[in-house]
Amino acid sequence: MRLSRSFLPTLKENPAEAQITSHRLMLRAGMIRQTSAGIYAWLPAGLRVLENIAGIVRDEQDAAGAQEVLMPTMQSAELWKRSGRYDDYGPEMLRIRDRHERDMLFGPTNEEMITDIFGQVVKSYKELPQVLYQIQWKFRDEVRPRFGVMRGREFYMKDGYSFDLDTASAVDTYRRMMLAYLRTFQRLGVRAIPMRADTGPIGGELSHEFLILAPTGESGVFFDSALEDQDWLAENVDINDRASLEKFFTRMTSFYAATDEMHDKKAWAEVPADRQREGRGIEVGHIFNFGRKYTQSMDIAVSGPDGAPLYPEMGSYGIGVSRLVAAIIEASHDENGIIWPESVAPFKAVIINLKNGDAQCDALCDQLYGAAPKALLYDDRAERAGAKFADADLMGHPWQLIVGPRGAKEGKVEVKNRRTGERTEETLEGALALIAKLQG
Known part of the structure; x- marks a missing residue:
């Protein structure tokens, strides 16, 4: 969505x-x-x-x-x-x-x-x-x-x-x-x-x-x-x-x-x-x-x-x-x-596009979203990054897939675990593998 x-x-x-x-x-x-x-x-x-x-x-x-x-x-x-x-x-x-x-x-x-x-x-x-x-x-x-x-x-x-x-x-x-x-x-x-x-x-x-x-x-x-x-x-x-x-x-x-x-x-x-x-x-x-x-x-x-x-x-x-x-x-x-358990969360993960309109950011986010549109929420709003992060934490999605201009240029996605707060940097392939795992 x-x-x-x-x-x-x-x-x-x-x-x-x-x-x-x-x-x-x-x-x-x-x-x-x-x-x-x-x-x-x-x-x-x-x-x-x-x-x-x-x-x-x-x-x-x-x-x-x-x-x-x-x-x-x-x-x-x-x-x-x-x-x-x-x-x-x-x-x-x-x-x-x-x-x-x-x-x-x-x-x-x-x-x-x-x-x-x-x-x-x-x-x-x-x-x-x-x-x-x-x-x-x-x-x-x-x-x-x-x-x-x-x-x-x-x-x-x-x-x-x-x-x-x-x-x-x-x-x-x-x-x-x-x-x-x-x-x-x-x-x-x-x-x-x-x-x-x-x-x-x-x-x-x-x-x-x-x-x-x-x-x-x-x-x-x-x-x-x-x-x-x-x-x-x-x-x-x-x-x-x-x-x-x-x-x-x-x-x-x-x-x-x-x-x-x-x-x-x-x-x-x-x-x-x-x-x-x-x-x-x-x-x-x-x-x-x-x-x-x-x-x-x-x-x-x-x-x-x-x-x-x-x-x-x-x-x-x-x-x-x-x-x-x-x-x-x-x-x-x-x-x-909220911190939802994965089994009941409304969305398994949220994709956060930090720069809507940037061709590389949009393309990378579209690739991620296309892998599982029913399981993912794509925050494609023209909002500042702080508001997107706040809403993501509020709604409690178990995972956040964060795409910014620097990372998109290198084909990288920042992944945040909502429960632990741990952040890692993943390749596109690594992020897609996580999405596949979340789908069960």
Whole structure:
């Protein structure tokens, strides 16, 4: 994309309404614009990040054996009345009445709808297990939306649901999802610590939240530093092998990790002092097993091995895709702007032409841009160099390919790594090799 022709409206000053770093930087980098309280339009750069994150989430869900569906945002109130949640959910649910006086709602979550769809299709225990997921917009009418997309009313979310024959099978699915989530966050370029979460009246141990460590996090966290090193996960665990998953899950859950609400001081004291870590975290995912709560309340049964009706066990698995955009920024920025991990960046690199109109500069930049126009942003604006460098740092492109008159004359490109600040001088061939590598 050529910046001179793009819709990337950067801002020099911090917007007065933005209270946290990610909100300020998303507005300044031209990623979003607010349309009403807690509701945002996603501009081209922001949408590219959103889609990159969703793509990684989708890859890892598919690899874990989940199947993608797409459910409507509008739901019938009758489904929620069947489960008993319609009156209990509270004012966060946006309730609507259509022209035929039927009660409808804008879905804040999809347990009822997916359970009903499952019940229409699956009739026998032989068709289990089933894991279905979607990546879809949700709406919760927050009383005080704030912090940009971190706590908005409309949000983009991956929600998944599993249906299993029995508890043992449900535990296997839960473990598979935990591994898939950790691999997802690794690919997103962040460390997400799994924290044991409250299962409420259902009880049991199968509920974990995933929190990205950041100073602006809403939750206080306590965890064993062993959880920060998760590199072994991708190599040593077979997501389709029951014994391998059990070993992984036992190891992962043996390390202490809890938010303020679940903190156990006695158990914390048993963690070696040199491995005790405290901080703050942003919740970006939650996995939860709730047994037969919805299949029983909605009377969704399959034929069991003995022919008798059997209520499948269910789990839910959520990732806040739009929230992750803000959480990654909170965890990865400096005083100059965003520092995107390569895997989610809107553009892998920016080409900065320091002298538009100079024949050699223009020709060299065109060669670079022509190698990967979809992956690169070409700053071809008639702006001073300082403004181009400032915007490049603000928008957080992982690499900057800088072309000036002296370098162009010699066929050289200056390459800057946004994260480290390291600068090197490359030949045209070397710069093209980097571009090819960035394309994957």
